[in-house]
Amino acid sequence: MISDRKLEHLLICDNYDVNYKNKTTGFEDIELIHNALPQINKKDIDISTEVFGKKLSSPLFITAITGGHPAAKTINKELAIASEQKQIALGLGSQRAAVEDSSLKETYSIAREYAPSSLILGNIGAPQIDYAEDAASMLDADILAIHLNVLQESIQPEGDVDASNYLDSIEKINDLVDIPIMIKETGTGISAEAAISLENTGIDYIDVGGAGGTSWAAVETYRAEDRYMGETFWDWGIPTAISTAEVSSSVNLPIVSSGGIRSGLDAAKAIALGADSVGIALPMLKNAYLGHENIIEYIDKFNNSLKVAMFLVGASNLEELKNSNLIISGKTKEWLQERGFNTKEYTGRKKL
Numbered sequence: 001m002i003s004d005r006k007l008e009h010l011l012i013c014d015n016y017d018v019n020y021k022n023k024t025t026g027f028e029d030i031e032l033i034h035n036a037l038p039q040i041n042k043k044d045i046d047i048s049t050e051v052f053g054k055k056l057s058s059p060l061f062i063t064a065i066t067g068g069h070p071a072a073k074t075i076n077k078e079l080a081i082a083s084e085q086k087q088i089a090l091g092l093g094s095q096r097a098a099v100e101d102s103s104l105k106e107t108y109s110i111a112r113e114y115a116p117s118s119l120i121l122g123n124i125g126a127p128q129i130d131y132a133e134d135a136a137s138m139l140d141a142d143i144l145a146i147h148l149n150v151l152q153e154s155i156q157p158e159g160d161v162d163a164s165n166y167l168d169s170i171e172k173i174n175d176l177v178d179i180p181i182m183i184k185e186t187g188t189g190i191s192a193e194a195a196i197s198l199e200n201t202g203i204d205y206i207d208v209g210g211a212g213g214t215s216w217a218a219v220e221t222y223r224a225e226d227r228y229m230g231e232t233f234w235d236w237g238i239p240t241a242i243s244t245a246e247v248s249s250s251v252n253l254p255i256v257s258s259g260g261i262r263s264g265l266d267a268a269k270a271i272a273l274g275a276d277s278v279g280i281a282l283p284m285l286k287n288a289y290l291g292h293e294n295i296i297e298y299i300d301k302f303n304n305s306l307k308v309a310m311f312l313v314g315a316s317n318l319e320e321l322k323n324s325n326l327i328i329s330g331k332t333k334e335w336l337q338e339r340g341f342n343t344k345e346y347t348g349r350k351k352l
Contacts, residue, residue, distance in 0.1 A: 005158070007069040008223055013285055018218040021234055025212030025260035026241030029332035030269040033325040033347075038314035045307045046317045049277065051254070052180050052204070054119045054142060057087040058303050059271065059318060063207065063258050063279035064123050064145060064184065065288075067108040068097030076107060078288045080114035082295035091121040091145060091184075091279070095135040096128060105138055112139050121145045121182065124173075126166045132173045143205065144177055146170055149186040151237070155220035155230045171201045185209030187216050187259055189238025192250035192339070199251040206255050207279060208247050211237025213260030214282050241273060242335050245328075248274025249341055264306030268313070272324045272346070 012018060049059045062079055066072040076092065083090035092111055098104040111120055122141035124131045126148060136144050148166070153159035174181050182205035183190075183198050189210040190198070198206060215237075221230025238246070240259035248255050257270035258279030267278040280302075287294040315321035328336065328343040336343050 005156075005223075007071055009219060010066055010069070010071060010075070010285070012219050012222045013214065013282060014289060016218075016222055018214050018222075018282075020212055020215050020218075020237075020260070023211055023235040023237070023239060025210065025266070026239035026332040027261075027266050027269050029328060029330035030241055030273065031327045031329070032268060032272060032309065032313050033327065034312055035314040038311055040311065040314055040316045042307060042311040044316060045310050047303060047306055047310070049318055051089065051119055051277070052142060055087070056089060056119060058299070058306070059267065059277040060299065060302060061089040061121075061207075061256055061258070061277055061279040062091060062284045063209075063256070063281045064091040064093050064121070064147065064186075065281050065285050067093040067095060068104050070104075070107065073107040073110055075285065075288045076111045077114050078292040078295060079284060080111040080118070081292040082299065083111075083118045084115040085292070086296060086299045087118065088299065089119040089121065089277070090115055092123050092139065094123050094125060094147060095138060096124065096131060098138060099131040099134045109138055119143070123147055123184075125149070125160075126169050127160065127162070129169050129172050129176070132176045136177050136179055141179060143180045143182050144173070145182045145184045145207070146173060147184045147186055148190075148209075149216065151188045151233060152186060152216040152220055155217050155224065155233065157224065167197060167201055170198070170203065174202050180204035182207055182256070184256075185243075187211060187214055188236060189240065189243035189259065190247055191238060191243070192246040195247040195251045195253075199253055204253065206247055206251065206253055207258055208240065208243040208255065209279075210240025210243035210257070210259035211235070212240050213258075239332065239335075241269065241332050244270050244273045244275050245332075245336055245341060246339065264302050264304065265309045267302070267306050268309035268321060269326070271318060271321050272326050274322070276318075
């Protein structure tokens, strides 16, 4: 059953090491240029942003985590309380389970109950055209995320590996619902070519969901009787920093950078690479088990470290941070240059 699978995913993510083994996010190759004369007051730094008409206190999204099992209800309640108090965006896990079984709807709708003014993202899979309207209305969602998870589907025993009509499905979902559509990868990244194809469907937002954080091949490895396939593809994917640079350089859409982002410094690098927002899942899940106070403490530390990074480069707001100078080195530079991207364009965007 889908509900049982959701519980397995939660328990595995909370109790096992599901991080990439030999692949990183690539953010270690990104260096923001220190500004010894920032000419700003850190206390005046503004990290607020606006997403489709909703004002957010921070560019931080709690990205899709859970739902679809009774155990998820408490987790989503704690996440929602934190989201509402800190006025950041909240994404829910795939809603397929609740569309198919109405008794599970409360495991998702509780998010809107405890976060009435938050930006909330619904979530369905690319082939699930018939679920789109129910998923959006269930949460009074502000955005409907369509997740792409072909690696996970390839590894799990019950996976759906027919991706032949994804673009057509995305277009049809976009026509069905009257709220913005976000495409969200789930840990293996989006390339420039894929982003261009997605933009042509008329979507509104892309979450790159890059490699380097949680590996869903790893999660499915722990569920499988035969671990060969999961272990073989454990480290598959486009690192988050690279995916962020590729997508932001190739399409004219707002971008969420997620996948292994763990600090405000990571967030600052992602935004300087072209992201508009950043997303975090696994640390939020682990803190949700401890209660919303722990989530709020994590968010406060994250936001403060983002402000420190902005202070150190002399950026008083997110738009200035987006135009900050940075250096790309190592494997990230090599990848981007081999793919035809000009890494030098990031080095002299802002003069003292």
